[in-house]
Amino acid sequence: MSLTAERIASRAPLAKLPSGWELSVRAFRCWLVMYRRTWRASVWSSVFGPLFYLGAMGYGLGTLVDKNGTAALGGVPYVVFVAPAVLAVQAMNTALSNSMFPVFGAMRWNSIYVAARATMLRPGDINRGHLMFITMRIAMNSACFVIVMAAFGLIRSWWGVLLLPASVLLGVAFAAPVAAWTVTLKTTTPMNYIIRFGSIPLSLFSGTFFPISQLPAWIRPVAYATPLWHGAALCRSLALGTVTAGSAAIHVGYLTVMAAIGLWAGARSYRRRLYV
């Protein structure tokens, strides 16, 4: 007598299907297994990269800025002004670097997604599981940087304990829509354009390294509309303790909506790509 027949005969209940959450966690654990083997290479760039920027921009360039007066920065030294923005830029860059080439590779090169599709995982689970891993990477890098900020005395308020969740939210707001878009690509070329025409101008002009008031008046509304400005402004207000309920609600709301749209679009575009 076969197993199935035996089960029917004994009227044993069928194993319950795992919940969507559990399926997503399974997809996440696949990425953890791989990361256990490759984490060393990622440590160098993710820890030292922002430190270099903080050292050069904050302390090197800061010497010149502070000499000239810091009224435009709200009266704080330049390094205090720029550090939360470097945190935000790092969160964005971690999100982008993890949601572009790895997503493309999982779809086209090593076919991790295709293999996962052969299990009971649904496309949405594959998408959310990968995003969980990306979120973890953003949280790791942000945590390192927040510790450095605290050690150098660059956090001026107890609101600073919220820097980590704020930068993770910013990262997810980028990772979710970008992953949803990357999975539809046929070549890697458009990703290079996102970096060069997207993330680099964003990180340079979104009120990060200098206040938006330095920009010509006609372009300021564009800068205020960018997600990175909302993330950087949120992080800065937390680090300096200048946060207000109204502005924080706008920043958090903007980023949450962006992440939610990304999650919805991701489930959709993964389904289209994985169900041929």
Place this chain on the structure above:
Amino acid sequence: MSSATGPEETSAVPVEQEVRSTSPAFDFSSFPGSRGLRLIERHARFYRRLWLVVASGAAEPLFYLLSVGIGIGGLIGTVQGPAGHPVPYRDFVAPGLLAVSALNGALNDSTFNVYGRLKFEKLYDSVLATPLGAQDVALAEIGWAVVRGILYAVPFLIVMAAMGLILSPWALLALPGAALVAFATAAAGVALTTYMKSWQDFEYVVLVSVPLFLFSGTFFPLSVYPHVIGLIVEWTPLYQGVVILRDLVLGAPTWALLWRAAYLAAIGALGMAVAGRRIAKLLLV
């Protein structure tokens, strides 16, 4: 026996060689390494379809010029220029970013792309089946990376001129200066790439190029450092390139620039010698 070796044994190959050796017109091979021009031509044809990739790479330092030069420049005012008198910050930073531009163009091509061609595309294996040798490959790769560095530097110079950031006729020498920066970078890049074992090793390229970009006197004068760090920075090739270009563009050249140029040329020559030998070793042994 003979059937196992296949088509190489046919008479076509010797005949073709004979034809080639008896046609003396345009015999590039009389100049050492000049056959490498063929490989440069191959890259040029290849990138004609990817011109937007090259253009976007050239745009990157321009974003920095606008952001740092104008945005942060507004916060800084003036800094001490090469001749000791104060210059506006954007005049100060622009030639530094010109050097970065040339360096970026040369570095990307001489590291990532050379590695890809070496290990994945197996391009050089096919190149060596032609009259080109390993030394030609090394020269061509360095030459193409220099071309790419120049392609990045030219639009940057044009924008600098349009923004009124070129203050002296000496700036005519800035393009050869940028080419020299690209040459030193490209030769060192190709030489180091031959030692790379996997893509993970390229983390070290980033680990070197980011601090090089940030701390080589590009964004601020050496005087902001403690003296000891300044002495280390002076040995970096990018710092020498930045000083050459800044002195030329701001119109304060001294004879010392020739020593700095010789230093860059020496790095380039050393890199070129190592690259040729290493490529021969990797491909022929």
